Amino acid sequence: MSRPALLPRTAPFGDAERAHLDAALGSTTALQRAWLAGFLAGLDAAAGVPAAAETAQPAAPPRAAEPLTILFASESGNSEKLAGDIAKLARKNGFKPRVVDFADLDVASLAREKRLVAIAATWGEGEPPARAVRAYGELLGDGAPRLEGVEFGVLSLGDTSYAEFCAVGKRLDARLEELGARRVLPRVDCDLDFDAPAAAWIKDALKALTPAEPAGNVVSVDFARAAGAEAEEAELSREPVTVEVIEHVNLNSSRSDKETIHLALAFEDGAPAYEPGDSLELYPENDPALVDEILAATGLQGDAALRQALLAERDVTTLSAATIERFVKATGHVEARRLIDSGEARAWIEGRHLIDLIETYPAALTAQHLADITRPLPPRAYSIASSRREVGDEAHLTIAAVRYATHGRDRAGVASVHVADRIRTGARLRVRMKPNKHFRLPKDPATDIIMVGPGTGVAPFRAFVQERRASEAPGRSWLFFGDRHFTHDFLYQLEWQEALEDRSLTRIDVAFSRDQPEKVYVQDRLWERRREVVEWLEGGAHLYVCGDAKAMAKDVRATLVRAYADVRGLAPEAAEAAVAGLERNHRYQQDVY
Secondary structure: OOOOOOOOOOOOOOHHHHHHHHHHHOOOOHHHHHHHHHHHHHHHHHOOOOOHHHHOOOOOOOOOOEEEEEEEEOOOOHHHHHHHHHHHHHHHOOEEEEEEEHHHOOHHHHHHOOEEEEEEEOEOOOEOOHHHHHHHHHHHOOOOOOOOOOEEEEEEEOOOOOOOOOHHHHHHHHHHHHOOOEEOOOOEEEOOOOHHHHHHHHHHHHHHHOOOOOOOOOOOOOHHHHHHHHHHHHHHOOOOEEEEEEEEEEOOOOOOOOOEEEEEEEEOOOOOOOOOOOEEEEEOOOOHHHHHHHHHHHOOOOOHHHHHHHHHOEOOOOOOHHHHHHHHHHHOOHHHHHHHHOOOHHHHHOOOOHHHHHHHOOOOOOHHHHHHHOOEOOOEEEEEOOOHHHHOOEEEEEEEOOEEEEOOEEEEOHHHHHHHHHOOOOOEEEEEEEOOOOOOOOOOOOOOEEEEOOHHHHHHHHHHHHHHHHHOOOOOEEEEEEEOOHHHHOOOHHHHHHHHHHOOOOEEEEEEOOOOOOOOOHHHHHHHOHHHHHHHHHOOOEEEEEEOOOOHHHHHHHHHHHHHHHHHOOOHHHHHHHHHHHHHOOOEEEEEO
16 A cells, blocks of 8 residues: 655645655655754755744645646647747646647637647748648638637747748737737747747746736746756757768769768767657758858958858858848848838849848948858758667768759758768768657557658658568558659669568559659559558558658648548548548658658
8 A cells, every 4th residue: 555645735846846755755764854854954044044933924725736738839849849848847837737739739629728828830831830730720710719718828930041931820829819819928939049039938928827826835936047947958968969970872873863862870979869750950061162252252251260150150041031131230231121121022032042142232241240140050950761770879861962053053952962062981970869759650560551751751761661670560561762763763772672572661662753754753653552552541550751841741641632532432521531530640640841
């Protein structure tokens, strides 16, 4: 029989803290407890804290923790991480937080909330994250509930390189107000370097949502200090590490018009405990030739410290309306101001980079001006293409070099071309682990899986197959892969053939778009195999999609809806509901970019 708890639930500690104290005190003797009481009193005396008898006040009646719902819409995991940070701080300040993923949200339930915090990421050109589409659409639709009596605040994450910066957070903020909820603090829109503004907003949000009368027996918290401590703790657990490149292989043939690098990285102190589906953030450097062009255009080519900062620390490619605003503020450039005032800035920046702005609107710039105009150079996340069970203290990445031309100038992806052109075997890179718990193999290894990954979208599925081989998973696995040409672009072809032989891969269907007059894509192969695909899914299979979000992922989903309608004879609405059910049950998972 378990002993009763020593500390009452009204004690000024969280549940976990109270449990730890109970466990520690439960085995102490009377002498030990007396010593501990004296020791703690001595600590207070040394710190100048008045004795309890001098400050005793009538005990406030116990009061239930205030409920707080924290809603997040996340694609890369940043919104979800911030939701967890808010929950930790809210719990310490007497709230009873509940964290809800948009993917799992029952929109009708929002009418029963008292306090609501929403953290919303914007994906691509103003779209919600893939897993948030259903609930987001319902909330914006005519059937959304009235929310009178709900207090709310919205934190918005986005990327100023996109025209529709933080569009989802903005629409969500306006919609909650339209439905009758009361905004208790202004929305904050964060760019990629969101840590500082997000921490400040969290502090303000919890203050604004705290009831006027403090709850009895609840410890007061210094929000600024707590928020900083939580953020520091979280960052320390995700510190970048330096790795060595031990393999650098172009997976495409020499006759391909593409270049896809297989990168094997070795961790000196042991690879972090990543799982198939996780990503690795790579810290790149800018193209030295581009940096030198910027320095020449600004007349600052003699500043070695500035050159190093522009190479490794500042984003010198992204051009956005916000960049032009900062440029005008720094320089007072009249013509650049007219570009903004005319409303033509968003159209003008399309396909252009910072160098175009500097050359088109010459101005006297200083090193400080460039620091003010640019933002920190962010890391790029790539799906891990390996399983630790098979590769040990390594992690593999699959990176396609991005090259194109616009407005008479050659352009290049910052990280991808850094890897393709300036990194070789033996080089060292900084990386940081980025977990993705929403893109995971089924817990039951006997569950069948269907994987759709054209191009570099096949990377996590290489990890899936390696993991299933190492664990001897009995479930079937089916891969749909696509690229341009069979002869030149069949990434990891020999590995898939070996996997078919050892049965770690049950079957593979391929689509090479340019090997015939009419282009064929993975969604076309899905449609051709629709009866078997639906049969697998009705038998409990999980379906995974990785790759392009703008077209491929949408086309794959639309094809699956059509497949259900055709195979099961369903109306379009019922077929849509069937696929939405797979998503809600986490049997349809996407990792798209």
